[in-house]
Amino acid sequence: MKKHNILRYLWLAIGPMAILSSCTKFDESYYENPNRPNKASGTQLIANSQMYLSSVSSSAYGVHYPQYLSLTTYTDNTRFISTNLNFSTWYIGPLMNLEAVLNSEKELNANDGPVVNQIAVAKILKAFFLWHVTDRWGDVPMTEALKGMELAAPKYDKQEDIYTALFKLLDEANSSIVLSGKIKNDIVYNGDMGKWKKLGNSMHMLMALRLSKVSPDKGKAEFVKAMNAGILTSNSDNLSYPHLAESAHENFWYNSFTVQKRNWYALSEVLVNHMLPYNDPRLAVYGDKNSAGGYAGLEFGKLVPNPDVDIPKVSLFGSAIRKQDSPVHLITYAQLLFAQAEAAKLGWIGGGDSQAKTFYEEAIKQSFSQWTGENTSAAAYLSNTDIAYDANNAIEQIATQRWIHLFPYGYEGWAEWRRTGFPNLTLAADINGGNIPRREGYPTQEASNNKTNYEAAVKSFPYGGTDGLNARVWWDKP
Template identity: 55%
Template structure:
């Protein structure tokens, strides 16, 4: 009888082995899918890479190479944009196309609006560096591995619309997992409008009417009002999220970069307080001395020139990406161009405040602003206002090289960037080297349309007229 019970019990257990709940093997502490705000946070982790690279600083001629000159000499070759599509943009597109965003992490409209603002910012960066790029057919995954290249003009127009949508969609209620503004959607709203305003100014030479209209729409919607609104990437004093430059300078002992002579000569004669933050005095002289950009002789030489300042390469240094001072410089230029009311009086007011707020951002104090603004060449001059605004914006954008380079291409200032070994400053990045294989038809059509078939560093993007 016992044998019969044992057999029956075995049969019961075997028959019941597939009756478990479907989620029995799912660990609630290790979710297999990311939520909307987690995807947004992951996309934000890539923001530092839009700034933290030697190549970015070479394009704006902020840094010179002290030991192994090569990349600063503007070698030919493609630059990849794949990582931006495959990483942050894909995460943001997932947020924008999912139907399962959870309101427990904040109003769904706000999650979507923040994703749109970041998507616009990343695509603005991409198109300004490469020109026409995949946009409307991009981010489709296996549905389309060979997306067409949209024109830069159409991308700009779409991004203006995207940012306008984000502004109108934001409602009361913060979001979770926000590593940028700690969930404060009002700051996100002001950021989106500020990005839209800066984008509008890019059109000053190609379509000033459109630029002025978009500029005023953004201004009316509400832009940044203080440095507390700045888009800042905050590194941590932790190896998992440390500053790129800390890894280079401290961990690997690479003293490979010094301030350029162009930059030091702009700051030193007027006793600009930012110089003490940007660089260190030369070890041999104790004075600030810039290394002529593109120097190849007499190297290595790390003792006679001002190396990158410790405030820039410390482990938890912040990266300033979109700033209040930028917005003020933009308003100053817009007033001078007649895009907004007030003429030279309004231009001067915003110009002076931009320099003051730049000092606050970089040094923590506005104490030196009055003295700096009284210096010859710095004091506002209506006859040279555009050059002054553009040059001081370049000074302010230190270590955000790609943005400074874009503004140099648009305005031509500062007008004393050098040509290392006779090679001019690039006007764009070439497309990834393997794009002609991966997406041949779309790539070839875009290169022919824009640059007469030549994919090199010197084709002009749409707004660079």
């Protein structure tokens, strides 16, 4: 079954069955209708978890941390008024579903695909969601999480330990996958285990690069291991969440702009300034032309004084990528090429500047292909003095081009900006004291509902600080 058809029926099939139902003392099997099961299968739980992938990128908060989008109206999110955000959605949603799969291996139905592959995909997705959570908040519950009322106040695991555990989880998935056995109900790759194997290793490699400042030796070892295990090899391997041209599964930005008629999101001035002078063809995809027929960004955190007059002067978030069925890109081939370019420059892999230059140029070409459908204009783009590979400025160039490519995946763009410090982003002094956020504050209810563990986590921040936007996660070494 094609993945678009899968999406249509899963909404009804598993919406009310996010976790496996418990059993009663008497046998209910006689009363069960096989066409309307009362509990979700393993692959349905996996599919339900996949439905959360879109929200990882499509976020009213994430797009602002790396200053991809400015707000034309109601600017609180670009002024970082909210300092504490809730991580419970990820635990009671996708992570609980995946934990149910991992804890019921003996009950999984082999008719839905090899059980080892169901488990492997669940492990890869669990690693992805926990990676997302820990990179936003730092130390978070893991080993004692997902146990329900049995353990309602879980401890916070150190981010370093979480990374180590996720590397192990991805190694297990890589080694166990049977390439010949498809699984059912797979929204993302339609059961193609070769693509899942590449994705797990690609995640592993990107996670390893996060350690470039805090633990470079371990980062290098994990990076090389993952790269050699087989990563994405083309844009067709990308982890991209498919939306549908229907209201139940439509793109978040389509709903915001087209359904709710909210012209609230404009390209930031700093993003346009990094693209427009170099005739970057991606700009025409990222944003719409303004009323003057050109491209103009909006100063970050600035409220336009007269929306009717001023909004037409700036470039709104691009209509080409906010159609009802526009996909969301999460892990991409170009992103991996940028990572390898940086690894070559750091000496993690061989080839030095020559290899770094090759990866860097190919990353830009593949980014153009992903966003515009062609890369013939890449040669002219790369001929710009500021864009052409410069060994003395390579890390900044790689980081800046990666930042442009990752648009509008704000949480990933923000993570890479925190790690590298590039491009040079600034904030007005009246926005969070002029400090770009380094993490998100823990959910406010944790201070009361999980007081002891919450206070221990805050006390052990690796570089000090208080709970909020300005402390740093473990790999974000000053």
